[in-house]
Amino acid sequence: MGELGSFFAGLLAEGGDAATGRRYHDSWNVVQDRYGVLPEGIEYSTLAATSRGNQLRPEFADAAFSLWLETGDELYRQRNQKHFAQMRRTSKVRHGYPILTDVTTNPVGRGDFCPGYWWSEQLKYYWLTFGDARRFDYGDHYLSTEGNLLKGARK
Template identity: 40%
Template structure:
């Protein structure tokens, strides 16, 4: 399987950054490899470039060297990543970033704001909206706390 030269170059550039910094900085001047914004919001570009670089779909045999790749990409890879990207970078107005609680597959357990509540009021999430919300007092997909 051929490796994309463009993908390999992109991956190598971020690998060089990680040789200098423990995490990728948010902004970087490549000419001097200097972090112009030293914060790291843990963006997924490097990890995604690794996946795209090697064109990993599914691995058919981990015992083989090199590993034997399959010929499919599970749909959850795209759907889960799209959900995470939207919540991380979309500045969603109905998502409370301060109190959010996500589980695997980017399912929101806590942090959805009620449609009538402005996002900066500290309003309850949709999962905590009370007895009038959803079926049985909770929104579908929200975790129901046990009283035990």
């Protein structure tokens, strides 16, 4: 399984199947609990990391945000808070957040660049989850898979 697939939990909820979305997100949360930060790939039957890096992808945070919007369950905000705390703990350096090369080591291995989607997507999901953004309509909205606001902006 690849970390990119963790977004599917939110898509299930948006499609009306929040119960299946929760179970799928639960499975990725188990991985997060094991490693602290999601590895890029896992062997699902053993949860062994098959790709040990982390590219600071937004899919887990996206799914938690979508599940929270659809269900109102604070569990997903708590998961995003934990996810952000782990990102800060493992990735934060003086001037940004570099990718991780190995989440299975302590301390984690760090790369030397930060992808643009960290700033344009990942932080947006955190901000919308925790910021009580007055310009975002939490009840009537539509975001693209890249976190672009397509509907729901307020003046």
